[in-house]
Amino acid sequence: MLNRVRADVAAMRRRDPAARTFLEVLLCYPGLHAVWAHVFLAAPVYSAWPLAGRVVSQVARLLTGVEIHPGADVGRRVTIDHGAGVVVGETAEIGDDVHMYHGVTLGGNDPRPVKRHPTVDDHATIGANATLIGDIRIGENATIGAASVVTNDVPADATVAGSPAERVDETGDATDADEADEADA
Template sequence: MLARLREDVEAVLERDPAAKSRLEVLTCYAGLHAVWAHLVSHRLWEGGFHLTARLLSQFVRFMTGVEIHPGAQLGRRVVIDHGMGVVIGETAEVGDDVHMYHGVTLGGNSPRPEKRHPTLGDGVVVGANATLLGDIDVGDDARVGAGSVLTKDVPAGETWTGVPATRVGGPSAAEEHEESDAASEGSESVDTGTSADESVVPGDGAEAEADD
């Protein structure tokens, strides 16, 4: 357990330039406190103490602004940056080294007791106020832009953003761009003065679709 707590603290120090010391991370990072409390509530849930687990999760929600259902599965070194407004549903699965900003929702879209929440692979980054709905898979190292609404699977390494979210970067987008360039070779073109598209980097909102 202590080794895991150290991992989480080091993950925050590595990813958040605002973190100045381990003591600051231990005392001031509500998202980290919520993740640690979830370790307890999830064990209670798995042990059949469902009401106790829910009561603990609701207390943590009141204290931190982060609601993680006890049934959700979280990997190692998950960082919830700022934390306020994050909601993670019962059947959500979150991989290792995932980074989520404030206002993120991993929500369900089915009234039935089935797998109805997203699955995030390792190294996924989800920008502020992004909403991911349903039993969808977000592949390893994928990125979801701030404010996006995602209802489709995202292949590994790709960047999706918008409402509804569409692919704006990653291996598949690069291949499509190369094919488009190849198809246009030899044809006349007119310079419109527009700049090339730029991939959107998810974050917590200080830049357009990006970090503060």
């Protein structure tokens, strides 16, 4: 448990330039507090007593502004910057080293008790107020732009933005186009 906390704090300090000290992050980052409440309390309790696990997750939501369903699978060194308004659904899966900003929703779109929430692979970044809906996969190292609405899979290493989200990194690099224009001049 202590190693997990140390690794999470170190990850937040790497990702957030405002995170100056270990103690500051330990005490003042509600996104990490929500992850810890999920990993150490809500998820283990939920596996034995579902109602009790839900109660623990709701207390954590009240205290942190982050709602992580106790059935969700959350990887290591997952960081939630600012935290407020983040919602992670029951069948969501979040890989290791994922970074999310405030207002992110990993939501479902199927009323049946099936896999209905996103899977976010390792090292992905999800911008503020992004909404990811359904049983979709966000590939490793993918970036989701702020306020994007994502309803389809996103390949590894891709960047998507907009509503609906579209890939913004695959149609050629602007620097290549600029260099071609300069060569023609």
